[in-house]
Amino acid sequence: MNKIKSIVITGLAVTVGLVSCDSGDMRRTPGHVYVPDMTYSRAYDAYTSNPNFEDGLTSRRPVAGTIARGHELPDHLAEGDTNAYKTFNTALRFNDADMAEGKRLFNIYCGICHGTNLDGQGPLFTSGKFASMPANLKDAKYLHMPAGQMYAAVKYGKNMMGSYASQLDIKQRWMVIAYIKKVQSENGGDAYTYAAAPAGQAEVAAVATTAAAEAAPATGQEPAAATHE
Numbered sequence: 001m002n003k004i005k006s007i008v009i010t011g012l013a014v015t016v017g018l019v020s021c022d023s024g025d026m027r028r029t030p031g032h033v034y035v036p037d038m039t040y041s042r043a044y045d046a047y048t049s050n051p052n053f054e055d056g057l058t059s060r061r062p063v064a065g066t067i068a069r070g071h072e073l074p075d076h077l078a079e080g081d082t083n084a085y086k087t088f089n090t091a092l093r094f095n096d097a098d099m100a101e102g103k104r105l106f107n108i109y110c111g112i113c114h115g116t117n118l119d120g121q122g123p124l125f126t127s128g129k130f131a132s133m134p135a136n137l138k139d140a141k142y143l144h145m146p147a148g149q150m151y152a153a154v155k156y157g158k159n160m161m162g163s164y165a166s167q168l169d170i171k172q173r174w175m176v177i178a179y180i181k182k183v184q185s186e187n188g189g190d191a192y193t194y195a196a197a198p199a200g201q202a203e204v205a206a207v208a209t210t211a212a213a214e215a216a217p218a219t220g221q222e223p224a225a226a227t228h229e
């Protein structure tokens with residue numbers, strides 16, 4: 001037993017000794033690669049040049065006219081077109097969770113100036129570090145402001161207020177504006193119009209449609225009252 005032990009210990013000592021006796025030369029050769037196909041990707045890496053495209057770029061732009069999954073159709077509001085701003089609107093409707101998200105985004109991106117109470121008294125302004133008074137969104141001047149005009153301010157900025165187009169995608173911009181409109185509606189503003197139909201209502205409508213279809217058999221026509229969204 002002792003013999004085996006001493007053989008093992010000697011073996012280890014020799015190994016450690018050999019390893020630590022490395023001459024210290026820098027190794028310039030990479031050794032053998034077991035699976036070169038996996039070690040060196042055959043695909044073109046992003047940002048590398050690419051002989052397959054005329055412009056030589058590997059990273060491609062989205063195909064013209066396509067919309068990324070989960071994103072909205074692009075809006076065509078042009079900067080400075082105040083007439084268009086005033087009538088511009090969205091077909092998006094928001095449920096309670098969206099509204100909570102709109103509030104969260106507002107507090108992150110807008111609250112610093114406009115205040116989490118929407119009264120223009122955000123910490124950046126009250127600290128005196130920002131010279132221009134941010135819009136008091138509860139003030140009569142803004143209570144009835146068209147949503148499209150607000151959208152334009154978020155997209156392009158307004159005087160001292162910068163654009164938030166790169167921080168908020170189209171849906172997020174409208175979520176924030178819907179949140180502002182909701183708060184305004186509770187503070188003397190116009191009635192709130194961005195509410196999604198409450199969950200369950202769609203099914204109720206579908207059941208009613210089916211019932212109506214069954215009540216009017218074999219005409220091959222849609223029941224007149226059927227609504228399609």
Ligand code: HEC
Nearest residue numbers: 109110113132133134135150153154158159160161164176
């Ligand atoms: C850095 C401070 C700052 C931030 C952040 C900011 N704003 Fe403003 N905002 C202002 C100022 C200042 C004005 C007043 C501009 C003017 O009328 O000269 C303004 C004006 C507005 C107006 C009125 C636009 C108009 O046509 O008169 C709206 C609506 C608005 N902001 C919404 C937002 C929203 C929504 C966000 C967040 C996405 C936001 N703001 C973020 C400073 C800010």
